[in-house]
Amino acid sequence: MKYVLDVHVHTVSSGHAYSTVMDYVREAQLKGLEMIGLSDHGPEMPGASHIFHIGNQRVIPSIVDGIRVLKGVEANIMDINGRIDIHQRYLEELDFVIASIHDACVQPGTMVENTKMMIETMKNQPLVDIIGHAGNPKVEIDLKEFVLAAGEYNKIIEINNSSFTSISRKGSTSRCAEIARYAKEFGVKVIAGSDSHFHTTLGVLDTAQAMIEDAGITDDYVMNISVDQFLADLRARRK
Ligand SMILES: [Zn+2]
Numbered sequence: 001m002k003y004v005l006d007v008h009v010h011t012v013s014s015g016h017a018y019s020t021v022m023d024y025v026r027e028a029q030l031k032g033l034e035m036i037g038l039s040d041h042g043p044e045m046p047g048a049s050h051i052f053h054i055g056n057q058r059v060i061p062s063i064v065d066g067i068r069v070l071k072g073v074e075a076n077i078m079d080i081n082g083r084i085d086i087h088q089r090y091l092e093e094l095d096f097v098i099a100s101i102h103d104a105c106v107q108p109g110t111m112v113e114n115t116k117m118m119i120e121t122m123k124n125q126p127l128v129d130i131i132g133h134a135g136n137p138k139v140e141i142d143l144k145e146f147v148l149a150a151g152e153y154n155k156i157i158e159i160n161n162s163s164f165t166s167i168s169r170k171g172s173t174s175r176c177a178e179i180a181r182y183a184k185e186f187g188v189k190v191i192a193g194s195d196s197h198f199h200t201t202l203g204v205l206d207t208a209q210a211m212i213e214d215a216g217i218t219d220d221y222v223m224n225i226s227v228d229q230f231l232a233d234l235r236a237r238r239k
């Protein structure tokens with residue numbers, strides 16, 4: 001099954017990424033993707049743009065040169081109560097929201113504390129759609145509890161393809177595979193994301209896809225397969 005969308009994409013505006021929106025649009029055309037999602041870092045990430053960057057994405061057409069472009073953010077989870085660095089009024093204007101723990105923004109704690117941080121985010125942030133790179137071994141969480149809570153609060157779990165090769169999240173592979181197995185067991189939705197910081201990795205989702213397939217997750221629980229299915233899922237969280 002071909003994955004037709006990738007919504008974990010950082011442009012130059014993230015501060016430590018090196019491609020533009022148009023670089024990603026061209027890359028999507030080259031690779032036959034139907035949709036990309038812009039998910040620049042929230043303003044608390046060192047080097048990230050002012051919140052106005054996230055807030056003004058409406059100036060970008062929803063289809064650019066035949067590629068559907070979703071406007072979103074990768075919000076920073078800021079504390080154990082699941083506070084994120086994007087104000088509600090901005091969240092409401094975005095097409096989708098990823099929330100992730102980054103140790104540049106919040107100090108990871110014990111496994112119990114980190115698990116609570118994840119669960120509180122899902123519970124208290126109805127407009128968060130996706131939890132990013134939860135398999136990061138540097139932020140240890142109880143994976144089973146996390147996946148169960150994602151099911152309870154109707155969140156999509158990202159299987160982050162760049163975690164498998166990145167130095168900063170080394171050791172993610174076995175934890176992501178475990179997440180995928182729990183997602184299958186508990187009927188929780190997943191999405192593969194490239195977490196591109198340069199356009200050449202857009203749509204590079206092969207390891208995550210293999211992991212999702214190995215876990216036996218069926219197509220109706222995989223959000224990369226159909227634009228309509230993913231958009232319907234986002235809409236359901238916003239009604
Ligand atoms: Zn991230």
Ligand SMILES: [Zn+2]
Binds near residue numbers: 008010
């Ligand atoms: Zn990212």
